[in-house]
Amino acid sequence: MTLLFKLKQGFASNSLLVKLMISFLSVILVLAAFNAFSFLYLRNKLYDEIVRYNELGIKQTVESYENHFRLTQNMILSLTQSDRWIANIGILSDVSNNRRYDKVNEVKSDLFELYSNPFLHFDNFILYFKEGGYVLEKEGTSSMEDMFGSYYASEAYPPEFWSSFAADNYFMRILPAAVFTERSMNNVRSLGLQLPVVIKAAPYKEVYCIIMMNPRKLNTAYANTGEPFYILDEEGRTLYASHPFVEVRSPASYEKGKRHERSGGHYYFYEQGADTGFTYVRVAPIESIMSEMMKLNILLVTLLAAAVLVSVFGSALFSLRLNHPLKRIIATLERKQTMPVPASSVKEFAIISDRMSSIMNANERIQEDLDKKNSLVRQYAYTNKVKNIPMNLNLTELEDAVQLNEPYAAVLYEIGFTNTDSEYDQEIQLLRKLVHGLFAGLGEEPVTLQIEHNQLMSLLFQPGSIQEIHRVLNLLKELLQVEDYLCLTIAVSPIYPEDMPITLAYEQLLQLLKEKRLTGETQIIAEPRSPGTRALPLKVTQREELQSRLLSGSEDAVFEWVERHLEQLTKKDAPAADFLSYARGVAEQVEKALAKLNVPESAFDGKLHDYDALGRFYSADQYRQWFRELIRPAMFAIRARTETKDPITSFVTDYLNSHLREDINLDLVADKLNITPGYLSSYFKEKTGTNFSDYLNDLRIGRAKELLLNLELRIQDVASEVGYHNVNSFIRMFKRYSGITPGEYRKRNI
Numbered sequence: 001m002t003l004l005f006k007l008k009q010g011f012a013s014n015s016l017l018v019k020l021m022i023s024f025l026s027v028i029l030v031l032a033a034f035n036a037f038s039f040l041y042l043r044n045k046l047y048d049e050i051v052r053y054n055e056l057g058i059k060q061t062v063e064s065y066e067n068h069f070r071l072t073q074n075m076i077l078s079l080t081q082s083d084r085w086i087a088n089i090g091i092l093s094d095v096s097n098n099r100r101y102d103k104v105n106e107v108k109s110d111l112f113e114l115y116s117n118p119f120l121h122f123d124n125f126i127l128y129f130k131e132g133g134y135v136l137e138k139e140g141t142s143s144m145e146d147m148f149g150s151y152y153a154s155e156a157y158p159p160e161f162w163s164s165f166a167a168d169n170y171f172m173r174i175l176p177a178a179v180f181t182e183r184s185m186n187n188v189r190s191l192g193l194q195l196p197v198v199i200k201a202a203p204y205k206e207v208y209c210i211i212m213m214n215p216r217k218l219n220t221a222y223a224n225t226g227e228p229f230y231i232l233d234e235e236g237r238t239l240y241a242s243h244p245f246v247e248v249r250s251p252a253s254y255e256k257g258k259r260h261e262r263s264g265g266h267y268y269f270y271e272q273g274a275d276t277g278f279t280y281v282r283v284a285p286i287e288s289i290m291s292e293m294m295k296l297n298i299l300l301v302t303l304l305a306a307a308v309l310v311s312v313f314g315s316a317l318f319s320l321r322l323n324h325p326l327k328r329i330i331a332t333l334e335r336k337q338t339m340p341v342p343a344s345s346v347k348e349f350a351i352i353s354d355r356m357s358s359i360m361n362a363n364e365r366i367q368e369d370l371d372k373k374n375s376l377v378r379q380y381a382y383t384n385k386v387k388n389i390p391m392n393l394n395l396t397e398l399e400d401a402v403q404l405n406e407p408y409a410a411v412l413y414e415i416g417f418t419n420t421d422s423e424y425d426q427e428i429q430l431l432r433k434l435v436h437g438l439f440a441g442l443g444e445e446p447v448t449l450q451i452e453h454n455q456l457m458s459l460l461f462q463p464g465s466i467q468e469i470h471r472v473l474n475l476l477k478e479l480l481q482v483e484d485y486l487c488l489t490i491a492v493s494p495i496y497p498e499d500m501p502i503t504l505a506y507e508q509l510l511q512l513l514k515e516k517r518l519t520g521e522t523q524i525i526a527e528p529r530s531p532g533t534r535a536l537p538l539k540v541t542q543r544e545e546l547q548s549r550l551l552s553g554s555e556d557a558v559f560e561w562v563e564r565h566l567e568q569l570t571k572k573d574a575p576a577a578d579f580l581s582y583a584r585g586v587a588e589q590v591e592k593a594l595a596k597l598n599v600p601e602s603a604f605d606g607k608l609h610d611y612d613a614l615g616r617f618y619s620a621d622q623y624r625q626w627f628r629e630l631i632r633p634a635m636f637a638i639r640a641r642t643e644t645k646d647p648i649t650s651f652v653t654d655y656l657n658s659h660l661r662e663d664i665n666l667d668l669v670a671d672k673l674n675i676t677p678g679y680l681s682s683y684f685k686e687k688t689g690t691n692f693s694d695y696l697n698d699l700r701i702g703r704a705k706e707l708l709l710n711l712e713l714r715i716q717d718v719a720s721e722v723g724y725h726n727v728n729s730f731i732r733m734f735k736r737y738s739g740i741t742p743g744e745y746r747k748r749n750i
Contacts, residue, residue, distance in 0.1 A: 028311040032304065054269045055259050057225065058282045062271040064222035065231075069197075070275055072120065073172050076199045076209055079110060083739040089201055091736060092136065093129055100736075107136060121217040123194060124152070126210040127201065128162065135210075152212070154180045157196065165198070165208070172199045174233070174276070177215045177240045192216070195240060215240045228283035239278065246283050262286070383449045386457065386506045405498050406444075409463045411435075411473070412509035413456040414489040414516070416618050427486065432456055434479070438472050439463075457506065466495055470524070477522045487618055488522045489513055516576045520619045538585035541749050544705065546586065550593040555635045562586065562627050570620050579623055580614050586627065590634045599637045648673060648680075649687045656699055660723050666692050700724070701737045708746045715742050 079085055088107050091100045107127065115122035115138060127136040128144065135147045142151065148159045156178035175198065180191040195215040201207035219242050223229045230241035236250050249263060251270040260269045267284045413435070415428060428450070435458055436448040443462040451457050463469055473490055480486060491512035493505055512525045538546070542565075549557045569578055617623060652669055669692075670677040684692050700722040707718045716727045724730035734742050 025312070028308065032308050051260060051267070051269075054267070054282060054284055055271075058259075058269045058271045058280060061223040061229075061282070062273055062280045065218065065278075065280065066273045066275050068120075068218065068222070069172075069174070069273075072197065072211065072213075073199065075114065075120075076172075076211075079114075080201055080203075080209075085110060086203065087736065087739045089127075089204055089207055092127075093132060093204060093207060096132060104136060104141060108138070108140075111136075111138065115211075121214045121221070122211055123191070123214050124212040126152075126212065128208045128210055130163075130165075130206040130208065150183045152180050152191065152194075153183050154178045154194075170200075172197065174198075174239060174278075176233075176237055180212070193240075216242075223282070225282070227285075230281050230283075232279040232281065234277045243283075249281070251279060251281075382447050382459065382502070383451065386449065386451060386502050406461055407463075407495050407497055408500075409460045409466070409469055409495045410493045410502070410505045410509060411458040411460070411469070412451075412491045412506070412513065413458075414491075414513050415454045415456065416487045416489070416616060428454075428456070431486075435476065438476055442468055442472060451506075457509075459502070463495060466492075470526070473524050477524065480522050487520060489516045490522065490524045492524060492526050514575060514577050517573060518570075518576055518579060518617065518619050518623075537581060538589070539749075541709070543585070543589055544702075546589045547593060548702075550590060550635070550638065551596070555632065558631055558635065559627075562631070563624070566620055566623060576617070579617070579620070583614055583623060583626065587630060590630065593638060594634060597638060646687060648675075648683060652680075652684060652692075653695075656696055660700060660703060661721060662723060663725075664696060664723060697733060697737060701734055704730070704734060704742065705738075705745065708742055709749060711746075718742065 084106075088103045091098060091103045092107060095101060095103075111125040111127070114120065115125040124137055126147070129135070130144075133144050134141055135144055137147070139151075144162060145159045148154075148157060148162050156176070157180075175196040177193050177195040180194045182189040182191055191212075193215055195213040195218070197211040197213055199209040199211070201209050219229060219240070223242070228241070228243035228246040230243075230246070230248055231239040232248070232250060233239050238248050241248060246266075247264070249268055251261065251268070259271060260267055262268075265286050267286060269282045269284065271280050272278070273280065413431075415431065432448050432450060435456060436446060439446040439448075439458055439460055443460055443464055446461065447459040449457045449459070460469065469492060473492060476490075477488075480488060491509040493509060496505060512528065515525050515528055516523060546558070546561055549561055565582065566579075569582060613626070614623075617626070651673065655669060655672070656664060666677045666681060670680040673680065675683075681692055684695070688695060690698075704718050704722045707713055707721055708715075713721075715731075719725070719727045719730035722730075724733065731741055734740075734745070738745060740748075
């Protein structure tokens, strides 16, 4: 009777157990109804989702293919625009007459950098000189007939195809893929499926770059779904098909919003390339889609039934297990309010009370700590926003705290120290507090961030007028004048509207910092002082003049040239970026002079690549000291190199310099030294690192460049002065070594 009474009391309508059971069952019913509705709804939408998934997949594949073809075109375009490449291709186009076979290795080296890149999927890079009837590829040179008849033979592309090939108005043409083989006397080796890509080797019309691209590797990289895939060109021809047994179909039309069609037992998903105009097609069997849908339907029904059964059983068990301890806790609390509870019956509750008290105290301490760190977190959020760094997923709620909904101004400080050997982290933090304090009374609470190790940035909200900002900055400048070890470059923005992104404001301030002058004092820059200012490299004439002074070994001549140009930059109040560009140009010429004399790096301990210190310079005197440390050891190495020349080399160079107008050849100079021409040629190459003829032509072309700057001399006179008695030979040789004609050189440099 007592047990029955307890059961009735436990299952009363207002008991905890009944309420728990009803709550769990209600949640289960809601979830079951939601799952059933989702199943019925998704069953109708699943087919469209699978189609949309395939459409997205073919779109991503097309973007990857188009990017790959665009990258290939841009890399070849950049190569063909190189002056050295143009000159070398011009030489090799007429190699049967000029015999300049030494240029073959230079061109092969350029080609190697392309076909050796594993991400381009090039199996070979072939240069086809149509007029010369020969090709140049990674294995060397061969005739066009041997190349496409034996080494890269294909029924689709016989030698007759390439002999009659014309690129028309295309810069790049992609031809249908075909199987190529290598045929020898007793063996035929398959080279696999190749996708020929033909690109004009500008500016020469009859020279073509033929890239043998591996289409299967491209398919593996960009369309590796296991489903049939093929590419059609603009005329409907098949460029590549991954599964030859699948029917190749052209799309009937490209209706808006429709990129697929059904035919037979397959779905065809189409997408057209934006750059190439090719049609990319993925073929999905209908059986596989229906099979996946059936499997998914069965799985969803099974999971729904299992979830309902497990949930009902688990809710009943959990309700029973939860009901008993809760009733004891409630009973204990009720007894605690009315009468004393024995120690044995309230021990657990005392522990719980103690733990809750500890938790509340800990919460108070945590809250205090969070309040102290609130400003740091805000600065972190603003720093991320300035640098356009995505917010951590755990801190996305801070995004609302840094939303700009009011006008603001930004100030960027670039910190420089006169003594760079010391660390000034503490001084930077003190400066940050000083800046923050000065702007604290201007508008709302500002935010001062440390963007980089030597950069601070202040964000001023509702700052009033720009004049007030400049007043505070001028006060800061006056305060910093007593600190001789610190100089700031301050870029200040106008007052931006609330929709102005902070990232864009930061970029504009960085551009203003480039207007910094080498004054050694704190500067405030509010607008560009020289619109369109940009750091320009050394001119051709300047580089050649400095190169000649370096090779002369005269330290005074080099320092006079450097000092003169430093004075010019100082007089025109050039920004620091111009000084930096000028210093880099001088260092490059020093490096070239050392390389031209074959001076090893172990013999020079200067600062050829020490550019990090240049960005911290604040005066022209620092650049003068840097140049002294750069040039003096270099000149010592150059003089040491030139002074150790042997008598034979000295005689040859002196004779060539003094008899440059005469008809000079190797036999004549060897006869004057009473040695054989062959011995003199090898000896001169060993000592100087260059051939006799190349040295002579370099010397003549260099002297010709100096004479061409004199407008009173005709080109015929210049040719005669440097030993070329046939002006056509002079023009041809000048273009070979300079890449341009003498007339073009004179126009560029006068």
